[in-house]
């Protein structure tokens with residue numbers, strides 16, 4: 001049978017698929033969105049944030065729209081509440097005042113990949129929202145740095161997404177098998193893939209693992225992330241992207257921290273190479289990375305055992321018996337300490353913020369008192 005393409009569409013018995021399904025829209029998000037639908041708002045996925053503007057994909061038309069990244073009545077200084085790539089936004093497509101479309105609210109994030117913005121400051125930075133998978137890319141050609149891998153995995157777990165470990169550049173090593181085994185030891189509960197973007201080895205398996213999910217790709221600079229993204233996205237999608245540009249020029253470079261659709265299904269959020277990653281309140285993530293130690297620790301005599309020299313310490317016994325590598329225990333302690341330091345810094349920041357709010361309130365209180373006494377307020381608020 002042969003149908004002309006247009007007729008084929010109208011004859012199709014199935015309801016047309018919501019274009020946002022490709023972007024990860026599902027029943028759960030639809031349920032969260034119901035109150036916004038009632039207000040005439042439409043769902044949109046943030047595919048890119050850049051200098052106060054964000055690019056969003058909506059259900060109508062094949063393209064994306066650029067709207068201001070700020071939202072809500074109150075502008076917030078809390079970085080965790082800023083629009084970020086992967087967010088689901090409630091968009092007002094046609095505000096009454098005739099202004100352009102705007103973001104009115106964000107759906108609650110299922111997951112958030114957060115790191116501290118710099119090692120010196122206690123700022124959090126959300127790199128990606130609503131990723132189902134957190135793909136940690138590590139090059140097989142680099143000297144293995146298990147400590148760094150464990151740190152990346154702690155962040156990945158902490159995001160709430162399921163971590164995957166992708167060992168890149170497999171074409172550069174003769175025997176990847178033992179390297180894969182070493183990495184797997186540091187990554188309990190994490191599926192491990194060895195791939196080469198050069199030869200294509202392992203890409204089909206990875207493509208299948210990513211299908212139907214939103215994944216965020218993280219890893220240090222030079223790990224081969226861009227090359228992997230290009231290999232996974234392929235020529236075809238780049239062209240689709242190019243033709244949908246309004247000016248018809250198209251983009252030929254991959255913009256970092258952009259949500260890209262994969263031809264095999266699913267979406268991928270690329271992030272810029274992280275020279276180092278600071279943990280951000282990653283206590284739960286650290287416990288996940290060292291789940292075998294946490295499990296052992298449940299049998300230590302003291303429930304607050306530090307696994308240093310305590311009697312009846314099952315963790316130390318496991319090291320003694322050669323079941324648990326000493327390196328793993330050292331690494332665990334190191335990341336716990338680092339996380340505690342960051343938590344303390346965050347507390348200090350919160351205290352400072354509370355002081356500021358308290359000062360404002362006192363000033364406001366004074367103003368009200370003065371007004372009651374008939375004095376004029378000292379400043380407009």
Ligand SMILES: Nc1nc2c(ncn2[C@@H]2O[C@H](COP(=O)(O)OP(=O)(O)OP(=O)(O)O)[C@@H](O)[C@H]2O)c(=O)[nH]1
Pocket residue numbers: 168169170171172195196197198199219220221222223224225226227228271272273274
């Ligand atoms: N042989 C080989 N080289 C690769 C492979 N993947 C990436 N490379 C090379 O590794 C280098 C770094 O790759 P990129 O893709 O730029 O790494 P990146 O992780 O995106 O780095 P940043 O952009 O700094 O975050 C480049 O010279 C790539 O050509 C691979 O599978 N095999």
Ligand SMILES: [Zn+2]
Pocket residue numbers: 297300301305306307308310312313314315316
């Ligand atoms: Zn112990």
